[in-house]
Amino acid sequence: MLDRLARHRLARHLLIAVVAGAGLVALTYALPPFRNYQLATMAAYLCATAGLTVLVGLSGQLSLGHGALMATGAYACALTSAELGDAGVTAPLLLLGPLVAAIVAAAVVGGVVGLAGARLHGPYLAGLTLTLTIVVPAITTTFADQLGGDQGLSVLVEPAPAGLGIAFPLERWQAWIACTAALLTMLLLANLTGSRFGRELRAVRDDEVAARLAGIDVGRTKVVVFVVSAAAAGLGGGILAVLTQSVSPGAFSLAFSLFLLMAVVIGGTGSLAGAVWGALLLVALPELTALLSDNLATSPRLAERLDGNLSLLVFGLVLIVVTIVLPTGLQGLFSSAAGRLRRPSRPSPVDLTHQPTTDTEPTDAQHTSTP
């Protein structure tokens, strides 16, 4: 039974998703509202970091623009929800419609950037995606009438369905929405990276000439993965808009895009599980640094200064330490530790550094055809 399950990727991934979903539902009942809100935020970030880790780690394309892609999704979500609200649409379409719009809008922008970027490598692609981060906030201020300028837009979110009870906290409902989106994103990305397409991505990353000779349309593959990654970021942005019930350009600064990338690297580039650690860090670190600055600072002015910059500093330091000590990220550390505990089970995830311990992907049923 378990053996048969292991051979069907979809069944295996669905099982993991259902178990994780059940665990999360239980968790939302145990957590106080503010923690539920943080959980929801983390799930929103996870959509973006998961998409980004596939792009960076598996296809080898660098993006400094994922914050802007999230912004695209968030604005699309806000605009659509306003339109639908005016048209008198109610839940659940009032929730799903804007989120679908967020995915589509970010995917379209990602497709345009991906098309341009398919011919570029490394720093040039990074530069191109960087322009997104600068252009998107500029657009919001240029079209201030429609997009609300610096103030941004508000997003109409209906409370939890009455069927869940009147006392059902909004934060728990938000956590459910966000976690559903994150689980769906993770499920689809796990399917994709474990498939032939995932192997093609890694082939393109490793050697473009050999990949082309192996029958892979390198340009197309790069564009497709950029679209997928952007769509995930768009969903994350849309969820974030639903959570905060507002969108403003300030929430998607260049620093935020860099934070996303750092989170992916620290979690373990190319690893979906690593994207979870990255999303967790994104939520936890600001809180930790705020705690730190409160304790460090003696005067209120110093505290104010520290507050803005300390998280950047701490994140930067963590990034440097992780890149030097753990090139495969936190997930690389955990899976090699787990591997040492129960050898010789599953290989750890793919990485960019070609460490001898991590040379095969974790999900595939490759053991079935061993001679």
Place this chain on the structure above:
Amino acid sequence: MNGETQVTVPTKTASGRPGAHLLVEGITVRFGGITALSDVTFEVPEGQVVGVIGPNGAGKTTLFNVVCGFTTAHEGRLSLDGAPFRPRPHRLTRAGVARSLQGVGLFPGLSVLENIVAGVGHSARTGFIAGLLALPSSDRDERDLRERAGVLVDELGLGDYVHASPSALPYAIGKRVALARTLISDPRLVLLDEPAGGLGHDDIAELAELIRGLPTRGSGCSVMLVEHHVDLVMQVCDALVVLDFGKVIAQGPPDQVRDDPAVTEAYLGAAVTDA
């Protein structure tokens, strides 16, 4: 004529031919003011092994790149099985052509088995959507691929290395994995770029046997190879094409080419003509 008799033997391929027939006609390639290839004409007959040799810088790699579509010829044309052939690298395997790279050229982030499977090109049927949804068809397809790779693994004696990382392989094994990756798409024309480069004596002997076996392997294929190792070339090739400064200076059966004064001159300098 072995090739001739094989044509009449029915094979399992849809086309029913053992190996493709490549015709290279009047190919000229210029890089700026330099003419890398000048009016190069020769053919790779069905089921034959044709070697392209010549001193460094003679244009061998450029010729390979033209046949693969990495470089576009300014003049001349290619035909495959009598039809005009306009190669594009990522569509080569679909046309039944596969090429190995100089050196090893494996994907370092993929295991040996994945490397071999990756070479299958377009023959796998499932696409992006099936992968995204992890449809059973994509699982089935993957199992088929791995089975096909398994056959090559056995054939080339790579059983001990399937889950290894390419960086951990001995050089000769890496070259064999690269060959397996080239062969998994069941090509009808195989292009080997310096298959013996960096190999020791025993490995070359093994390789020679392998190359000799290619035309009769599976549903059959033709082979075109670029090689510096003259002994190997003499041993395995049905015909040779000698390039020097982008021109074909001799072609024909190995014995005949070896005795050609123009070839000796190209390799050893002008001493022969002075004598």
